[in-house]
Amino acid sequence: MSFIEAKNLVHEYFRRDENDNVVDILTAVDNVDMNVEAGQFISILGHNGSGKSTLAKHLNVLLTPSSGTLFVDGKDASDEKNTLDIRQTAGMVFQNPDNQIIASVVEEDVAFxxxxxGVxxxxxxxxxxxxxxxxxxxDYREHSPNKLSGGQKQRVAIAGVMAMEPKCIVLDEPTAMLDPDGRKEVLDAVHELNKKKGVTIILITHYMEEVVGxxxxxxxxxxxxxxxxxxxEIFSDVETLKEHRLDVPQITExxxxxxxSGVDLPDGILTRQELLEALRYLDEN
Amino acid sequence: MLRDITLGQYYPADSILHKLDPRVKLFGTLIYIISLFLFDNIWGILWITLALVCVVRLSKVPFSFMIRGLRSIIILLIVAGVFNLFLTPGQEIASFGIFKITMEGLRNASLMTVRMVYLIIGTSIMTLTTTPNQLTDGLEKSLHGLTKLNVPVHEIAMMMSIALRFIPILIEETDKIMKAQMARGADFESGNIFQKARNMVPLLVPLFVSAFRRAYDLAQAMEARCYNGGEGRTKMKPLKYVSRDRNAYILIFVAFVVTIVLKVVL
Known part of the structure; x- marks a missing residue:
């Protein structure tokens, strides 16, 4: 069995009027199948309203499936008994760095x-x-989170999740509110956790550049x-990506x-280095 | 401009009072307040003044910080003093038309003034030497017994510490909204008090909306990190009594006995 296994996962949001009658059903996640192996670095890409955040919240049991099944590390997410276990297995980092730090000292927040x-x-x-x-x-363990930059706060939030020793971290657009420096800081930290500690990473984002690695x-x-x-494979198919209102990284574009326009290049070039080499190869032949 | 407000009034210093367990300080303050209302003669006043002076010296906090709190109650002090002075029936010592000053009035007024001033100074010492976090921790631990009476002690303490964390964030946000509204022509300065209050609406509505959104986000973040109420929780920095805390308890107890003796004997 895979580490994360979703089968025909559906999540519906209900809009109700004052009398609690359902007036509208919005299917945010519709029949999703997904398998993730332990230790992988997975990205979930999508435009606003594509259902990617809703899907992410299932992995941490903040939401439960309306129908279909989801297993995290062999545990059924629909079974309430597993909630705390799964939350411990799959930690979650959110978008807004201010709204997920609970304590007023960095180290106390990580300890939360x-x-x-009960450690x-x-x-x-x-x-x-x-x-x-x-x-x-x-070095910032005794600082107040209010005085840190966005990227630093987000790294504290990641440390807070790491301290629970999860096998997997789900990051729900962790860089959406950060400046370019902060984005790089956070992504570097996440990649390092994946490589050095073997933590499975699920990164939800709409920035193409973050997906490359x-x-x-x-x-x-x-x-x-x-x-x-x-x-x-994904970025080779620029046409389909554009149909789904997504851009490709600048270099790929x-x-x-x-x-x-007629230059004979391979599909799916992702980095500046690759483009340079492909062009050089053309030049030599 | 709003950013200059200091939070709580903790004054960092390296004194024995700063190092004491917050529970000891809370207990001591309680005993102190009881003692203040027990005594009713000059010896009591002298004894409490002596104790207060010792504690002030021990705290290494400048005295000017302690009397800051007095500024906010000065009007209350004057009003209560005047009422006590003129409206207590008893032996007349001076009169101005229909107003009479009595012996008892003089006594009541001065006793009450001393009590109020000492109350403010005494409680200020506690808040000046204890960080808000320690205070919350101390309250949670001291009041733990109330859990049996279905008082949600842990939850209240958690709310207090979250409020402390979010005050600076909300202040910053208020500042931002204020500037944004001023840029669109909102006026927060002119007009009488009622107009001013009405002008606050475009500030308060977005602030409340944002506060609720933050609360929702935070609740999710807490749940995601397995928060499940106070049961089964461990602490990174548990409160532990050491010998100086025990000694402090003994001192507080002795001082309280002296107060009672003074009250009974004299």
Whole structure:
């Protein structure tokens, strides 16, 4: 069994009037099948309203499936008994850095998760040290979160999740409110956790550039998974991406336009380096 | 402009009072307040003044910080003093038309003034030497027994500490909304008090909406990190009594006994 296994997953939001009668049903996630292996770096791409955040909230049991099944690490998410276990297995980082930091000192915030699951005091200190060092925020342990930059706050939030020693971290648009420097900081930290600690990462985003380094990509539109594959496979198909209101990374777009106007380039160029090499190869032949 | 407000009034210093367990300080303050209302003679006043002076010196906090709190109650003090002075029946010592000053009035007024001033100074010492977080922790632990009476002690303490964390964020947000509304021609300065209050509406409505949104986000973030109420929770920094806390309890107890003796004997 895969680490995360979703089958025919459906989630419906109900809009009700004052008398609690359902006036409107919005299917945010519609018949999604998804398999994720442990240790992978997965990206879920999608435009606003594509259902990607709704899907992410299922992985942490903040929402439960309206129909279909979801198993996280072999546990059924529809079974209430598993809620706390799954939340411990799959931690979640949210979009707004201010609204997910609970304590007024960095180290106490990181300790919040372990405190909730009843970790003994000595071990809390060890875990806090380990996770703050893993995201490079150990020097700020006694600071107030209010004085940190957005990127730093987001790294504290990631440390807070890490301290619960999850097997998987779900990040719901963690960089949407950050400046370019902060975005790089956070992504670097996440990639490092994936490589060094083997944590499964599920990154929800609408920035194409952030997807490039991942192992596998799911593209969502209107509640459906419309494309899936490695970043190279996904970005080879520029036409389909544009149909789903998504752009491709600048370099890929440039290579695509060059190819369209007759330059003989391979499909799915992702980095500046690759484009350079392809052009050089052309030049030599 | 709103950013200059300091939060709580903790004054960082390296004194024995700062290091004391917050529960000891809370208990001490309670005993102090009881003692204030127990005594009713000059010896009591002298004894409490002596104790207060010792604690003030021990705290290493400048005295000017402690009397800051007095500014906010000065009107209350004057009004209550005047009423006590003129309206207490008893032996007359001076009169101005229909107003009479009596011996008892003089006594009541001065006793009440001393009590109020000492009350403010005493409680200020506690808040000046204890961080808001310690205070919340101390309250949670001291009042833990009330859980049996279905008082949600842990939840109240959690709300207090979250409020403390969000005050600076909400202040910043108020500042932002204020500037945004001023840029669109809102006027927060002119007019009488009623007009001013009405002008606050375009500030308060977006502030409340945003506060609710933040609360919802935070609740989700807490749930995602397995928050499940106070049961089964451990602490990163649990409160633990050390020998100085025990000594402080003994001192508080002795001081309280002296107060009672003074009250009974004299």
């Amino acid at each position: 998760g372990p405190e909730n699951i 003994p005091t000595d071990e809390i200190w060890q875990r806090v040290e380990k996770s703050l060092k893993a995201v490079g925020m150990w 991942s192992d596998y990509v799911f593209v969502m539109d209107r509640g459906h998974v419309v494309m899936q594959g490695t970043p190279r 440039l290579a695509y336009e060059l190819k369209k």
